[in-house]
Amino acid sequence: MADYLIATLSDRIQAEEVHLALQEIGLSEPNLSLFGKGYKTGEDCKDFDPALIKKRQMQRMMIFLLPLGFVGGIIFYQAVRLDVLPSLGFFANAVIGGFLGAASGALGGYVTGGGLSLMLDKAVPYAEQIESGTFLVVVRDAEDLKMRQANRVFRILNIDNVAYYERPD
Incomplete structure:
Protein backbone atom coordinates (compact mmCIF):
# COMPACT_ATOMS: atom_id res chain seq x y z
CA MET A 1 0.00 0.00 0.00
CA ALA A 2 1.03 3.66 0.20
CA ASP A 3 3.66 5.20 2.45
CA TYR A 4 1.58 8.35 3.02
CA LEU A 5 -2.17 8.67 3.36
CA ILE A 6 -3.18 12.34 3.39
CA ALA A 7 -6.65 13.80 3.94
CA THR A 8 -7.18 17.47 3.14
CA LEU A 9 -9.91 19.11 5.21
CA SER A 10 -11.20 22.68 5.27
CA ASP A 11 -12.73 22.55 8.76
CA ARG A 12 -10.71 22.39 11.99
CA ILE A 13 -13.41 20.49 13.90
CA GLN A 14 -13.64 17.83 11.20
CA ALA A 15 -9.83 17.52 11.13
CA GLU A 16 -9.74 17.01 14.90
CA GLU A 17 -12.56 14.45 14.63
CA VAL A 18 -10.65 12.48 11.99
CA HIS A 19 -7.44 12.72 14.04
CA LEU A 20 -9.25 11.41 17.14
CA ALA A 21 -10.87 8.56 15.19
CA LEU A 22 -7.45 7.52 13.86
CA GLN A 23 -6.02 7.58 17.38
CA GLU A 24 -8.84 5.30 18.49
CA ILE A 25 -7.81 2.61 15.98
CA GLY A 26 -4.31 2.59 17.46
CA LEU A 27 -2.30 5.09 15.41
CA SER A 28 0.08 7.15 17.52
CA GLU A 29 2.22 10.27 17.06
CA PRO A 30 5.10 8.92 14.94
CA ASN A 31 2.61 7.63 12.36
CA LEU A 32 -0.14 10.21 12.70
CA SER A 33 0.18 13.97 12.26
CA LEU A 34 -2.19 16.91 12.06
CA PHE A 35 -1.10 19.94 10.05
CA GLY A 36 -2.78 23.32 10.12
CA LYS A 37 -3.23 26.47 12.14
CA GLY A 38 -2.45 25.65 15.76
CA TYR A 39 -0.78 22.35 14.87
CA LYS A 40 2.24 21.45 12.74
CA THR A 41 3.18 24.00 10.10
CA GLY A 42 3.71 23.70 6.37
CA GLU A 43 7.48 23.59 6.87
CA ASP A 44 7.12 20.11 8.37
CA CYS A 45 5.40 18.59 5.33
CA LYS A 46 8.21 18.93 2.79
CA ASP A 47 9.08 15.22 2.81
CA PHE A 48 5.69 14.11 1.38
CA ASP A 49 4.60 17.09 -0.72
CA LYS A 122 -0.34 23.40 -11.20
CA ALA A 123 -0.56 21.41 -7.97
CA VAL A 124 -0.65 23.68 -4.96
CA PRO A 125 1.99 22.61 -2.44
CA TYR A 126 0.66 21.48 0.91
CA ALA A 127 2.54 24.28 2.69
CA GLU A 128 0.54 26.89 0.75
CA GLN A 129 -2.71 25.02 1.42
CA ILE A 130 -1.96 25.01 5.14
CA GLU A 131 -1.19 28.75 5.08
CA SER A 132 -4.53 29.37 3.36
CA GLY A 133 -6.39 27.67 6.22
CA THR A 134 -6.82 24.01 5.29
CA PHE A 135 -5.89 21.13 7.57
CA LEU A 136 -4.07 17.91 6.71
CA VAL A 137 -4.35 14.63 8.53
CA VAL A 138 -1.34 12.51 7.58
CA VAL A 139 -0.82 8.81 8.23
CA ARG A 140 2.73 7.78 7.37
CA ASP A 141 4.90 4.67 7.47
CA ALA A 142 2.27 2.64 9.31
CA GLU A 143 1.98 -1.08 8.82
CA ASP A 144 -0.35 -2.28 6.09
CA LEU A 145 -3.21 -3.19 8.43
CA LYS A 146 -3.18 0.27 10.08
CA MET A 147 -3.13 1.97 6.66
CA ARG A 148 -6.18 -0.05 5.60
CA GLN A 149 -7.96 0.81 8.85
CA ALA A 150 -7.12 4.50 8.37
CA ASN A 151 -8.47 4.36 4.83
CA ARG A 152 -11.65 2.76 6.18
CA VAL A 153 -12.00 5.57 8.75
CA PHE A 154 -11.68 8.16 5.97
CA ARG A 155 -14.43 6.42 3.99
CA ILE A 156 -16.73 6.09 7.04
CA LEU A 157 -16.33 9.79 7.83
CA ASN A 158 -17.00 10.72 4.16
CA ILE A 159 -13.63 12.37 3.56
CA ASP A 160 -13.47 12.88 -0.19
CA ASN A 161 -10.09 14.53 -0.60
CA VAL A 162 -7.69 11.68 0.27
CA ALA A 163 -4.35 11.22 -1.50
CA TYR A 164 -2.00 8.24 -1.45
CA TYR A 165 1.72 8.67 -2.01
CA GLU A 166 4.63 6.32 -2.06
CA ARG A 167 8.10 7.42 -1.10
CA PRO A 168 10.10 8.03 -4.31
CA ASP A 169 13.32 6.56 -2.89
Missing part, protein backbone atom coordinates in the same frame (compact mmCIF):
# COMPACT_ATOMS: atom_id res chain seq x y z
CA PRO A 50 4.16 15.77 -4.29
CA ALA A 51 4.98 19.11 -5.94
CA LEU A 52 8.30 19.34 -4.09
CA ILE A 53 9.09 15.67 -4.71
CA LYS A 54 8.60 16.17 -8.47
CA LYS A 55 10.72 19.31 -8.40
CA ARG A 56 13.60 17.51 -6.63
CA GLN A 57 13.32 14.57 -9.04
CA MET A 58 13.42 16.92 -12.02
CA GLN A 59 16.49 18.70 -10.66
CA ARG A 60 18.28 15.39 -10.08
CA MET A 61 17.55 14.25 -13.63
CA MET A 62 18.80 17.54 -15.05
CA ILE A 63 22.01 17.39 -13.00
CA PHE A 64 22.55 13.82 -14.19
CA LEU A 65 21.82 14.45 -17.88
CA LEU A 66 23.55 17.81 -18.32
CA PRO A 67 27.15 16.49 -18.32
CA LEU A 68 26.12 13.45 -20.35
CA GLY A 69 24.56 15.76 -22.93
CA PHE A 70 27.72 17.89 -23.03
CA VAL A 71 29.92 14.85 -23.72
CA GLY A 72 27.36 13.52 -26.20
CA GLY A 73 27.35 16.85 -28.04
CA ILE A 74 31.15 16.80 -28.36
CA ILE A 75 31.09 13.20 -29.60
CA PHE A 76 28.33 14.03 -32.07
CA TYR A 77 30.38 16.93 -33.41
CA GLN A 78 33.42 14.66 -33.73
CA ALA A 79 31.39 12.11 -35.71
CA VAL A 80 29.55 14.49 -38.02
CA ARG A 81 31.99 17.45 -38.25
CA LEU A 82 29.16 19.86 -38.91
CA ASP A 83 30.62 23.29 -38.10
CA VAL A 84 28.19 25.66 -36.45
CA LEU A 85 30.51 28.63 -37.01
CA PRO A 86 33.27 27.60 -39.46
CA SER A 87 35.39 30.65 -38.69
CA LEU A 88 35.92 29.60 -35.05
CA GLY A 89 37.80 26.42 -35.73
CA PHE A 90 37.71 22.85 -34.53
CA PHE A 91 37.95 23.33 -30.75
CA ALA A 92 35.37 26.14 -30.49
CA ASN A 93 32.88 24.21 -32.63
CA ALA A 94 33.37 21.12 -30.45
CA VAL A 95 32.60 23.23 -27.36
CA ILE A 96 29.53 24.72 -29.05
CA GLY A 97 28.41 21.17 -29.89
CA GLY A 98 28.94 20.26 -26.24
CA PHE A 99 26.80 23.19 -25.06
CA LEU A 100 24.04 22.24 -27.50
CA GLY A 101 24.22 18.67 -26.19
CA ALA A 102 24.09 19.94 -22.60
CA ALA A 103 21.00 22.00 -23.46
CA SER A 104 19.31 18.94 -24.93
CA GLY A 105 20.33 16.94 -21.84
CA ALA A 106 18.78 19.58 -19.59
CA LEU A 107 15.60 19.51 -21.66
CA GLY A 108 15.51 15.72 -21.45
CA GLY A 109 15.97 15.89 -17.67
CA TYR A 110 13.17 18.42 -17.41
CA VAL A 111 10.76 16.29 -19.45
CA THR A 112 11.60 12.89 -17.97
CA GLY A 113 11.93 14.23 -14.43
CA GLY A 114 8.34 15.45 -14.36
CA GLY A 115 8.77 19.11 -15.27
CA LEU A 116 5.96 19.09 -17.81
CA SER A 117 3.46 17.53 -15.42
CA LEU A 118 4.59 19.96 -12.73
CA MET A 119 4.02 22.86 -15.09
CA LEU A 120 0.68 21.61 -16.48
CA ASP A 121 -0.90 20.26 -13.27
Whole structure:
Protein backbone atom coordinates (compact mmCIF):
# COMPACT_ATOMS: atom_id res chain seq x y z
CA MET A 1 0.00 0.00 0.00
CA ALA A 2 1.03 3.66 0.20
CA ASP A 3 3.66 5.20 2.45
CA TYR A 4 1.58 8.35 3.02
CA LEU A 5 -2.17 8.67 3.36
CA ILE A 6 -3.18 12.34 3.39
CA ALA A 7 -6.65 13.80 3.94
CA THR A 8 -7.18 17.47 3.14
CA LEU A 9 -9.91 19.11 5.21
CA SER A 10 -11.20 22.68 5.27
CA ASP A 11 -12.73 22.55 8.76
CA ARG A 12 -10.71 22.39 11.99
CA ILE A 13 -13.41 20.49 13.90
CA GLN A 14 -13.64 17.83 11.20
CA ALA A 15 -9.83 17.52 11.13
CA GLU A 16 -9.74 17.01 14.90
CA GLU A 17 -12.56 14.45 14.63
CA VAL A 18 -10.65 12.48 11.99
CA HIS A 19 -7.44 12.72 14.04
CA LEU A 20 -9.25 11.41 17.14
CA ALA A 21 -10.87 8.56 15.19
CA LEU A 22 -7.45 7.52 13.86
CA GLN A 23 -6.02 7.58 17.38
CA GLU A 24 -8.84 5.30 18.49
CA ILE A 25 -7.81 2.61 15.98
CA GLY A 26 -4.31 2.59 17.46
CA LEU A 27 -2.30 5.09 15.41
CA SER A 28 0.08 7.15 17.52
CA GLU A 29 2.22 10.27 17.06
CA PRO A 30 5.10 8.92 14.94
CA ASN A 31 2.61 7.63 12.36
CA LEU A 32 -0.14 10.21 12.70
CA SER A 33 0.18 13.97 12.26
CA LEU A 34 -2.19 16.91 12.06
CA PHE A 35 -1.10 19.94 10.05
CA GLY A 36 -2.78 23.32 10.12
CA LYS A 37 -3.23 26.47 12.14
CA GLY A 38 -2.45 25.65 15.76
CA TYR A 39 -0.78 22.35 14.87
CA LYS A 40 2.24 21.45 12.74
CA THR A 41 3.18 24.00 10.10
CA GLY A 42 3.71 23.70 6.37
CA GLU A 43 7.48 23.59 6.87
CA ASP A 44 7.12 20.11 8.37
CA CYS A 45 5.40 18.59 5.33
CA LYS A 46 8.21 18.93 2.79
CA ASP A 47 9.08 15.22 2.81
CA PHE A 48 5.69 14.11 1.38
CA ASP A 49 4.60 17.09 -0.72
CA PRO A 50 4.16 15.77 -4.29
CA ALA A 51 4.98 19.11 -5.94
CA LEU A 52 8.30 19.34 -4.09
CA ILE A 53 9.09 15.67 -4.71
CA LYS A 54 8.60 16.17 -8.47
CA LYS A 55 10.72 19.31 -8.40
CA ARG A 56 13.60 17.51 -6.63
CA GLN A 57 13.32 14.57 -9.04
CA MET A 58 13.42 16.92 -12.02
CA GLN A 59 16.49 18.70 -10.66
CA ARG A 60 18.28 15.39 -10.08
CA MET A 61 17.55 14.25 -13.63
CA MET A 62 18.80 17.54 -15.05
CA ILE A 63 22.01 17.39 -13.00
CA PHE A 64 22.55 13.82 -14.19
CA LEU A 65 21.82 14.45 -17.88
CA LEU A 66 23.55 17.81 -18.32
CA PRO A 67 27.15 16.49 -18.32
CA LEU A 68 26.12 13.45 -20.35
CA GLY A 69 24.56 15.76 -22.93
CA PHE A 70 27.72 17.89 -23.03
CA VAL A 71 29.92 14.85 -23.72
CA GLY A 72 27.36 13.52 -26.20
CA GLY A 73 27.35 16.85 -28.04
CA ILE A 74 31.15 16.80 -28.36
CA ILE A 75 31.09 13.20 -29.60
CA PHE A 76 28.33 14.03 -32.07
CA TYR A 77 30.38 16.93 -33.41
CA GLN A 78 33.42 14.66 -33.73
CA ALA A 79 31.39 12.11 -35.71
CA VAL A 80 29.55 14.49 -38.02
CA ARG A 81 31.99 17.45 -38.25
CA LEU A 82 29.16 19.86 -38.91
CA ASP A 83 30.62 23.29 -38.10
CA VAL A 84 28.19 25.66 -36.45
CA LEU A 85 30.51 28.63 -37.01
CA PRO A 86 33.27 27.60 -39.46
CA SER A 87 35.39 30.65 -38.69
CA LEU A 88 35.92 29.60 -35.05
CA GLY A 89 37.80 26.42 -35.73
CA PHE A 90 37.71 22.85 -34.53
CA PHE A 91 37.95 23.33 -30.75
CA ALA A 92 35.37 26.14 -30.49
CA ASN A 93 32.88 24.21 -32.63
CA ALA A 94 33.37 21.12 -30.45
CA VAL A 95 32.60 23.23 -27.36
CA ILE A 96 29.53 24.72 -29.05
CA GLY A 97 28.41 21.17 -29.89
CA GLY A 98 28.94 20.26 -26.24
CA PHE A 99 26.80 23.19 -25.06
CA LEU A 100 24.04 22.24 -27.50
CA GLY A 101 24.22 18.67 -26.19
CA ALA A 102 24.09 19.94 -22.60
CA ALA A 103 21.00 22.00 -23.46
CA SER A 104 19.31 18.94 -24.93
CA GLY A 105 20.33 16.94 -21.84
CA ALA A 106 18.78 19.58 -19.59
CA LEU A 107 15.60 19.51 -21.66
CA GLY A 108 15.51 15.72 -21.45
CA GLY A 109 15.97 15.89 -17.67
CA TYR A 110 13.17 18.42 -17.41
CA VAL A 111 10.76 16.29 -19.45
CA THR A 112 11.60 12.89 -17.97
CA GLY A 113 11.93 14.23 -14.43
CA GLY A 114 8.34 15.45 -14.36
CA GLY A 115 8.77 19.11 -15.27
CA LEU A 116 5.96 19.09 -17.81
CA SER A 117 3.46 17.53 -15.42
CA LEU A 118 4.59 19.96 -12.73
CA MET A 119 4.02 22.86 -15.09
CA LEU A 120 0.68 21.61 -16.48
CA ASP A 121 -0.90 20.26 -13.27
CA LYS A 122 -0.34 23.40 -11.20
CA ALA A 123 -0.56 21.41 -7.97
CA VAL A 124 -0.65 23.68 -4.96
CA PRO A 125 1.99 22.61 -2.44
CA TYR A 126 0.66 21.48 0.91
CA ALA A 127 2.54 24.28 2.69
CA GLU A 128 0.54 26.89 0.75
CA GLN A 129 -2.71 25.02 1.42
CA ILE A 130 -1.96 25.01 5.14
CA GLU A 131 -1.19 28.75 5.08
CA SER A 132 -4.53 29.37 3.36
CA GLY A 133 -6.39 27.67 6.22
CA THR A 134 -6.82 24.01 5.29
CA PHE A 135 -5.89 21.13 7.57
CA LEU A 136 -4.07 17.91 6.71
CA VAL A 137 -4.35 14.63 8.53
CA VAL A 138 -1.34 12.51 7.58
CA VAL A 139 -0.82 8.81 8.23
CA ARG A 140 2.73 7.78 7.37
CA ASP A 141 4.90 4.67 7.47
CA ALA A 142 2.27 2.64 9.31
CA GLU A 143 1.98 -1.08 8.82
CA ASP A 144 -0.35 -2.28 6.09
CA LEU A 145 -3.21 -3.19 8.43
CA LYS A 146 -3.18 0.27 10.08
CA MET A 147 -3.13 1.97 6.66
CA ARG A 148 -6.18 -0.05 5.60
CA GLN A 149 -7.96 0.81 8.85
CA ALA A 150 -7.12 4.50 8.37
CA ASN A 151 -8.47 4.36 4.83
CA ARG A 152 -11.65 2.76 6.18
CA VAL A 153 -12.00 5.57 8.75
CA PHE A 154 -11.68 8.16 5.97
CA ARG A 155 -14.43 6.42 3.99
CA ILE A 156 -16.73 6.09 7.04
CA LEU A 157 -16.33 9.79 7.83
CA ASN A 158 -17.00 10.72 4.16
CA ILE A 159 -13.63 12.37 3.56
CA ASP A 160 -13.47 12.88 -0.19
CA ASN A 161 -10.09 14.53 -0.60
CA VAL A 162 -7.69 11.68 0.27
CA ALA A 163 -4.35 11.22 -1.50
CA TYR A 164 -2.00 8.24 -1.45
CA TYR A 165 1.72 8.67 -2.01
CA GLU A 166 4.63 6.32 -2.06
CA ARG A 167 8.10 7.42 -1.10
CA PRO A 168 10.10 8.03 -4.31
CA ASP A 169 13.32 6.56 -2.89
